[in-house]
Amino acid sequence: MSTAAHLSAHGSPAPVLELRGVTVRFGSVPALSGVSLALRAGEVVCVLGENGSGKSTMVAVLSGLQQPAEGELLVDGRPERFRSPQQARACGIATVWQDLAIAPLMSVWRNFFLGAEPTRGLWPFRRLDVGRAEEITTRAMARVGVPGLDPGQAASALKAGERQSLAIARALHFGARALVIDEPTAPMTVAQRALVLQSVVAAREAGLAVLFVTHSPQHAHLVGDRFLLLGGGRVAGDLTREDVDVHDLTRLVAGGDELSRLGDSLRAAQRDR
Incomplete structure (x- = not known):
């Protein structure tokens, strides 16, 4: 356009x-x-x-x-x-x-991505890239004023x-x-x-x-x-x-x-x- x-x-x-x-x-x-x-x-x-x-x-x-x-x-x-x-x-x-x-029992990073989780590897060996997901979540939360958050903790916390x-x-x-x-x-x-x-x-x-x-x-x-x-x-x-x-x-x-x-x-x- x-x-x-x-x-x-x-x-x-x-x-x-x-x-x-x-x-x-x-x-x-x-x-x-x-x-x-x-x-x-x-x-x-x-x-x-x-x-x-x-x-x-x-x-x-x-x-x-x-x-x-x-x-x-x-x-x-x-x-x-x-x-x-x-x-x-x-x-x-x-x-x-x-x-x-x-989703209170899911981790913070899981709630952050909600079905759009990053992956690594090729099919049929593709798997979740948890480290990258946690890093992105931590950085994104710090950007909005929540630094030092543990992305692996349950969202209920x-x-x-x-x-x-x-x-x-x-x-x-x-x-x-x-x-x-x-x-x-x-x-x-x-x-x-x-x-x-x-x-x-x-x-x-x-x-x-x-x-x-x-x-x-x-x-x-x-x-x-x-x-x-x-x-x-x-x-x-x-x-x-x-x-x-x-x-x-x-x-x-x-x-x-x-x-x-x-x-x-x-x-x-x-x-x-």
């Missing part, structure tokens, strides 16, 4: 992943209503909002679990329709889910933050281009949450487009370049670090009425253009 196909109408690189006017309904109730979003390489977009604001539905659309009733999903500026998570992964979209599933870091490290290693991180619900210590945030930063520095769903304005402002505020399934604000400091962001997320007024004023301004 030519480079031109990856350029927007203005000549700049197209977003890696984009939603345009996406609406999702469950029965007659819209979970998302006309939502637009652009994820660009080397940028972290944090999505914030109260429970029921549409965050989980947005993750489901981007991950191929939910198809929109209206609107478009684009990859590199080309319309796509993900009918399964496998199709999303084939386009380079990796999702780290809230309730991350691992990993703390919640380390499990999230493992999933992010795996996505980086296997060539993901966009990373969707749904904030984990498991209780975490401050150190474990710091690991997840460090992994988010590592993904951005590796050039990935990152969507980070979080309930915490403080965490969002630490790692985010842009902040998408959702309320009632609509975009109530699309802000940058230059637009808000952490106190402004906290006030907006905490104040439902203020967030609604912001959304109304933004939509009114768009209609007047």
Whole structure:
């Protein structure tokens, strides 16, 4: 495919992943209503909002679990329709889910490769290259802020933050281009949450487009370049670090009425253009 196909109408690189006017309904109730979003390489977009604001539905659309009733999903500026998570992964979209599933009795390196283990030798003498697998896993985990990990230990020994870091490290290693991180619900210590945030930063520095769903304005402002505020399934604000400091962001997320007024004023301004 030519480079031109990856350029927007203005000549700049197209977003890696984009939603345009996406609406999702469950029965007659819209979970998302006309939502637009652009994820660009080397940028972290944090999505914030109260429970029921549409965050989980947005993750489901981007991950191929939910198809929109209206609107478009684009990859590199080309319309796509993900009918399964496998199709999303084939386009380079990796999702780290809230309730991350691992095989607890298997080793860390086995969980890292999950069926793509390196081998050596020729058939019929081909066998797993355990040494190489452990070396790659150790290096990949150190890259996201977990140095000195024993890759041969059972995955059940990993703390919640380390499990999230493992999933992010795996996505980086296997060539993901966009990373969707749904904030984990498991209780975490401050150190474990710091690991997840460090992994988010590592993904951005590796050039990935990152969507980070979080309930915490403080965490969002630490790692985010842009902040998408959702309320009632609509975009109530699309802000940058230059637009808000952490106190402004906290006030907006905490104040439902203020967030609604912001959304109304933004939509009114768009209609007047």
